[in-house]
Amino acid sequence: MLEITNLHASVEDTPILRGINLTIPSGEVHSIMGPNGSGKSTLARVLAGEESYEVTEGSIILDGKDLLDMDPDERACEGLFMAFQYPVEIPGVSTKYFLRAAVNAVREHRELSELDAYEFLQLVKEKAAALELDTSLLDRSVNEGFSGGEKKRAEIFQMAMLDPKMCVLDETDSGLDIDALKIVSEGVNALRDGNRSFLVITHYQRLLDYIVPDVVHVLVDGRIAKTGDKELAKQLENEGYASIESTVANSA
Amino acid sequence: MTTDTMNDHRQFESEFARLADRGDAISELRRAAYDRFLELGWPTMRGEAYRYTDCRPIAQADLRLATEGRDLPMDVLRPHLLEGVPTHRLVFVNGIFNETLSDIGTVTEGVTVCRLADAITEQPELVARHLGTTIDWKQDAFDALNTAFVEDGLLLHVPKGVHLEQPVHVVHVTVPGEQPIVSHPRTLIIADDGSRATCVETCCGHGDEACLVNPVTEIVAGDDVHVDHYRIVREGKGTWHIGGFGLTQGNESNVNSCCMAMEGALIRNGMTGTLDGTNGMANLRGLAIVDGDRHVDNFLRVNHMKPDCNSREYFKHILTDRGTTAFTGRIYVELDAQKTDAVQTNMNLVLSETAKVRTRPQLEIFADDVKCTHGATIGRLDEQAAFYLHARGIGEEAARSLLTFAFANEVIEDIEFAPLRKKMEALILDRLPHGELLRSMGDLD
Structure with a gap:
């Protein structure tokens, strides 16, 4: 589904990603863990196409198409979804209005018919119920005044509404208490259907107790330093990143 | 002359x-x-x-x-x-x-x-x-x-x-x-x-x-x-x-x-x-969408003559082309008008290089126990918000329109009289590219 080859990226001429190779087959959940400053969030933002991140080398292929050739909105239409670590507040436009514009933009690109008000609201009802999301939230402006948990739940709700192929979760666990974490994780798990792929970026192993990954990668200093199964995450939780960091430092 | x-x-x-x-x-x-x-x-x-x-x-x-x-x-x-x-x-x-x-x-x-x-x-x-x-x-x-x-x-x-x-x-x-x-x-x-x-x-x-x-x-x-x-x-x-x-x-x-x-x-x-x-509330609002060579001037004066009153001035201007706007808001607070609570806001969204904004917030206060604030901003569309919309599949122009609408909508979203609010929404959308994408929004209520 997603093939990242020798990816290098910089922010304001400072190299952050230094040759990432990563393949996520259809239906798999991969996790990227790593210490602060290792480039985890940069990877998410490069995938989403944020302008201030410059790709200097390498390629990203999404389902056979060159992602780096696409504008951010095209990437979303092609099935990439990034759940933001810090969802942006947009006062003045209700979540419902915004989502309908998004859903129909994506559907138009995928050559599906536009949802009318009734169909849209049915879809909202169905997806919100699965996430235990209070639909009155959707009448409020996009993310405005939402609690941390509400923001993250709203991101996952948007994900469910847009029906992506490849989901990137950028530190979705940050700022969540255990109950919110469970609800969000259940929402994500409900979207695992054997075809949709996930890249779960997190600093802590805790999230991976709920969203159990097929593969865990450890990102250190802009490269993948180690790859393993879910046990690797547990090992990191016990031992910290120090042992891997020192291995990387020695081999460099 | x-x-x-x-x-x-x-x-x-x-x-x-x-x-x-x-x-x-x-x-x-x-x-x-x-x-x-x-x-x-x-x-x-x-x-x-x-x-x-x-x-x-x-x-x-x-x-x-x-x-x-x-x-x-x-x-x-x-x-x-x-x-x-x-x-x-x-x-x-x-x-x-x-x-x-x-x-x-x-x-x-x-x-x-x-x-x-x-x-x-x-x-x-x-x-x-x-x-x-x-x-x-x-x-x-x-x-x-x-x-x-x-x-x-x-x-x-x-x-x-x-x-x-x-x-x-x-x-x-x-x-x-x-x-x-x-x-x-x-x-x-x-x-x-x-x-x-x-x-x-x-x-x-x-x-x-x-x-x-x-x-x-x-x-x-x-x-x-x-x-x-x-x-x-x-x-x-x-x-x-x-x-x-x-x-x-x-x-x-x-x-x-x-x-x-x-x-x-x-x-x-x-x-x-x-x-x-005493205890009055005057809520004055305004929205201007100014394109071509047009000019809009909002000139306000609110007089607080008695204690314990609130006033709000909330004016937003959206400028494109060579449009020009002016805002002057004067809050006058009489000696007697203690506990006055007055807020004055003028926000300008400038979408072209050639538009011109002039804004003059003015306070004239003779009472000593009052809360009067004024704020004026002149800005462009928020890039972070635009990126967020793009990341949800919404293209460049539609995202600009949506954010412009959001800016304008804050003036009218609290209008309780729904048919009028919808009329006003439609008037705003008529002025935006891809307004039709958003026009059908009203039927979600």
Whole structure:
């Protein structure tokens, strides 16, 4: 589904990603863990196409198409979804209005018919119920005044509404208490259907107790330093990143 | 600028003479206002009030008082009506009442909704007691000119304790011609203690020739009154719209007024609110969308005369092309007006390199225990927000439109009268590329 080859990226001429190779087959959940400053969030933002991140080398292929050739909105239409670590507040436009514009933009690109008000609201009802999301939230402006948990739940709700192929979760666990974490994780798990792929970026192993990954990668200093199964995450939780960091430092 | 390049401001002498002989309840007021206009002359950019609005083209135009209405098909009016709501509707064409297009209907018992011309003869004392009391026509030449030429318009009188059920909708259609015309429509709203009412004014144009529309609206609100007032300005391309608005309110009264400056060559919205009782709330709002070479000037003054009152001024301007806007908001707090809580906001969204914004927040405070804040911003669309929308599949232009709509919508989203709010939403969306993407939003409610 997603093939990242020798990816290098910089922010304001400072190299952050230094040759990432990563393949996520259809239906798999991969996790990227790593210490602060290792480039985890940069990877998410490069995938989403944020302008201030410059790709200097390498390629990203999404389902056979060159992602780096696409504008951010095209990437979303092609099935990439990034759940933001810090969802942006947009006062003045209700979540419902915004989502309908998004859903129909994506559907138009995928050559599906536009949802009318009734169909849209049915879809909202169905997806919100699965996430235990209070639909009155959707009448409020996009993310405005939402609690941390509400923001993250709203991101996952948007994900469910847009029906992506490849989901990137950028530190979705940050700022969540255990109950919110469970609800969000259940929402994500409900979207695992054997075809949709996930890249779960997190600093802590805790999230991976709920969203159990097929593969865990450890990102250190802009490269993948180690790859393993879910046990690797547990090992990191016990031992910290120090042992891997020192291995990387020695081999460099 | 010298006066010899302009028309003498005695240009209306013969037209005034016709009115002056009428000998009705407000003859003296008209005469005083006319004399005052002669003293003041057309405003110039040397004075404070019209510093950013150039009135020379108006002064130089050979304006004639409109004396003839026009027959218009209902189709011209239809885009300006509120859909699906019964209203008490008065339609004026070039300032002249149009019976065919109007539909006052059945009014709540005790309430008067009628032509001001009728009220002047039928309820002379009521009109004379209130007309001209809320605005400073001695200082503002256009308010003086309107007052000198008061002939017709709306009188809305809601007696003590009565709630007017349906909104009043006054529509002023201007049909300009080769000869530039001027009209001076007047609205007088008298809301006695404990009453409630909603009034919508639409000023719209049917034709692009030069003309002046000079409407003045006054609201005299007693104690414990709730009045909502809206003015939608959609004039023709060549129209100068210089509007006045005056408000006085008593104890515990809550008055909202919102002006949407959408279309017209030049729109000036002068508002004066006076809180003359305790615990009052004056909520003045405005939205302007300014493109081409158009100009919008919101000029406000809120007078806090008594303690414990709140006032809000919330004005947003969206500029593209070579559009220009000005905002002047003065909050005046009298020595007695302790515990005043006044907030003044002017936000400008600038979407082109060639647009120009001028903003002047002003506070004049004589009391010592007050909370007065003002804020003015001039900015572009938020890049982070745009990226967020892109990341959800929304393209460049649609995202800009959505964010522009969001900016504008904050002015109107709290309007409880839903048909009007939807009308206003639609007016905003009409001005945005890809508005159709968002237009269907309304049906989600």
